[in-house]
Every structure is written in C-alpha cells, then in structure tokens.
Amino acid sequence: MNELAITVIGPDRPGIVADVAEALARVGANLTDSTMTRLRGHFAMTLICVGPAKEQAEDALTPVVADGQLVATVRQVGVETARTPVGEPYLMAVHGADRLGIVAALTRVLAEAGGNVTDLTTRLTGPLYVLLAEVELPPGAADTLSARLIEVAAGLGVEVSLRRAESDLF
Template identity: 75%
Template sequence: MNELAITVIGRDRPGIVADVAEVLARLGANLTDSTMTRLRGHFAMTLICVGPAAADVEAALAPLAADGQLLATVRAVTPDGEVAPGGEPYVVAVHGADRMGIVAAMTRVLTDAGGNVTDLSTRLVGSLYVVLAEVDLPPGTVDTLTGQLDRAAAELGVEVTIRPADPDLL
C-alpha cells in the first residue's frame, strides 16, 4: 500500500467531501488524516490516506474535476515512521484590526523560540482579523515566549493570548 497526500480545491458546493470520500472508499484507500474548510466561497481539503498507487487515485478523482470547478492532486509521500514528541501543545489566539504582516510576525516569534505551528486558521470579519494557531513549544519556554508575543502584538496593534491546548480535543 502507498501513503498518499491528496489536495482538492475549488469553488465550494455541497457534496465535495462525500464525493471524494466515496471515490477513496471504492478504491480501498484508508483516510488517516484530513483537514477541510471553506475559505470565502472556496473549498480546500488536504488529506493523507493509505491506498493504491497515486496514478490510480488521481484517475479515479478526475471525473470530480471534469467540469473545471475543482482541482484534485495526488502524490505519494514517505510515511513518517516513529515521530519524536513535538513539545508542549499550546493555542495562540491573535485578534485586532486587519493589517499586513500579522501572521508573519507572530509565527516568526513562535519559530524563533523553537516552536512548531501544527495548525493555523485565520478569519477576516469586517476589519477584525483573527488568528488561531496550535503550536508545539519546547518545554519551559512559554513564560519567555509570552513576553515576546506580547511585544510583537503591541507593535502590530493587536492582542494575543496563549494557553495550554486541551489534550482531549483533536
């Protein structure tokens, strides 16, 4: 079996998730990890599955993209194998007036502290910009990092909070 990374993007419509999942199930592909969202009327899905060859999956998904409204890509990836613990999980929330560079500045602070962003979403509602990021931080760094995030937020004119992630939630 092959481990595959699949992306599907395009204009949103009801049934995309069901259509893709049915194609994969018919092929005997096991969906292991996925994320799906709608971004300003556009659908975006990334998933990892174990199944047949990438070319077979791509051919089976092709009819879903035949009308030009969706783009589906498939590529073989190397399984991770054993993964070392990533650190302590935290959630960082940023909100404030929209302006260029919020994500760049805040993720740079996290990265420079040795953090790894494992999930990130943003939303623009009117002039309010919201960032939610799940991050893994090296043990013992959160106190120093909190001060660095506060300074970066003040320079951007936004507010930031950081809290431990709930380990019982996905």
C-alpha cells in the same frame, strides 16, 4: 503500502467531501488524516490516505474534477515514522484590526523560539482579524515566548494570548 497526500480546491458546493471520499474509497484509499474548510466561498481539502497507487487515486478523482471547477493533486509521501510531540501543547489566539504581516511576524517569533505550528486558522470578520493556532513549544519556553509575542503583537496593533492546551489530541 502507499501513502498519498491529496489536495482538492475550488468553488464550494454541497457534496464535494462525499464525492472525493467515495471516489477514493472505490479504489481502496483509507483516509487517515484530513482537514477541510471553506475560505470565502472556496473549498479547500488536504488529506492523507493509504492504499492505492498514486495513479489509481488520480484516475479515481478524474470524474470529480471533470467539469474544471475543482483541482485535485495527488502526491506520494513517505510513511510517517512514529512521532512523539517534541514540545508542550499550547494555543495561541490573536485578534485585532486586519493588517499585512500578522501571520508572518507572529509565526516567526514562534519559529525562533523553536515552536512548531501544528494547526492554524485565520478569519476576517468585518474589520476584525482572528488567528487561532495550536503550537508545540519547547519545554519551559512559554513564559519568555509569551512576553515576546505580546511585544510583537503590540507593534502590529493586535492582541495575543498563549495558554497551555488541555486536549486528548496531544
């Protein structure tokens, strides 16, 4: 069975999700994983679906992008093998004045500790920058990592917290 990664981006408007989902459903694409958001007036969607060939999905999306406002890409991907989380689930929250390099510096600290970012959202609200991330950390790494994150965050002028996630999704 074909597994496809699809992205759709462009100016936000009502009905994009419905248009994309209907177009893909018509060619037998089952949406398995997806994320959709609006970023400063721009719509962004990434999804994984199974079913049709790449060309069928591209053809199905042609009417959705015909006016040139949206851009869609379709890529064949390999079927993910069953994967169990390799770490413990944590939530990282960052807030403070916006400045260049916050995401780069703090995700580098996570990566150097063997942490994996599984979801990340940032938002600029006036002068306040907020970052929320779901991460998987190697067992036993949280205390040392938390201290390092606090150190790096202080150098950036932001505050960071790291706490164990209590979720059925992990």
